[in-house]
Amino acid sequence: MCRHLAWLGPEKPLGRVLMEPPHSLFRQSWEPRRQRYGTVNADGFGVGWYAPGDPVPARYRRAGPIWADLSFADLARVVRSGAVLAAVRDATLAGADGEAAAAPFAAGRWLFSHNGAIPGWPDAAASLVSALPPVDLLSLQAGNDSAFVWALVLHRLRAGEEPVQALGETVLRFVRSAPASRLNLLLTDGTTITATAWGDTLWYRTEPGRSTVVASEPYDDDPLWQEVPDRTLLTASRAGVLLAPLEDSAAVPKEPCT
DSSP, X not given: XXXXXXXXXXXXXXXXXXXXXXXXXXXXXXXXXXXXXXXXOOXXXXXXXXXXXXXXXEEEEESSOGGGOXXXXXXXXXXXXXXXXXXXXXXXXXXXXXXXXXXXXXXXXXXXXXXXEOTTTTGGGGGGGGGSOHHXXXXXXXXXXHHHHHHHHHHHHHTTOOHXXXXXXXXXXXXXXXXXXXXXXXXXXXXXXXXXXXXSOOEEEEETTTEEXXXXXXXXXXXXXXXXXXXXXXXXXXXXXXEEETTSTTOOOOSEEO
């Protein structure tokens, strides 16, 4: 129901990562190659990036399709970063949240995106409401399923959990309540990437010591791309990628996957 991407590497213009590759995230907004659910990602888009020396990311989000925003094309040509998270959105349900519903969601140093859906939303997630303090419910950034998933993840991060635990436990709680949920989550603080593959495609490409990208699908045909198995936790940095089974969310990945 979306396509998203997180990239860490040498500082470069946003457009080099998001628009120039032959099957870029920009192109995936109208012509994804491996999207299993939905066909066109035209219900909004967003980009978050980190500037050198500033741990709090900037964001640019809009309610319409990325191809219709000429201002973004100009911005992507000149804004440079070494850490980016971006998404193009295919809405689960029609709604009036507009730009507020477009990933990446943000809080402090974190950027977050959800590729997937909670079938039966919001009824299917009602049992999870008690996991959030009232102030967090009242502070939801939008009224859609992805914003609620983000609120649960953020609550765990603020409680001191590591990203791999916060994402893993959130996914497992959701699938117990709504077993048909698709929960590919993507989280970064500008230094590391944490992701889950649950119900949709996820790939990574790494040149250890230089750059790493984690994405819903490859943006080119480079043979370095590797598909992440379903029900997997991924952690990544510029040094490489580690994988662990998601069923055991407390597991610490030990073997690098290159």
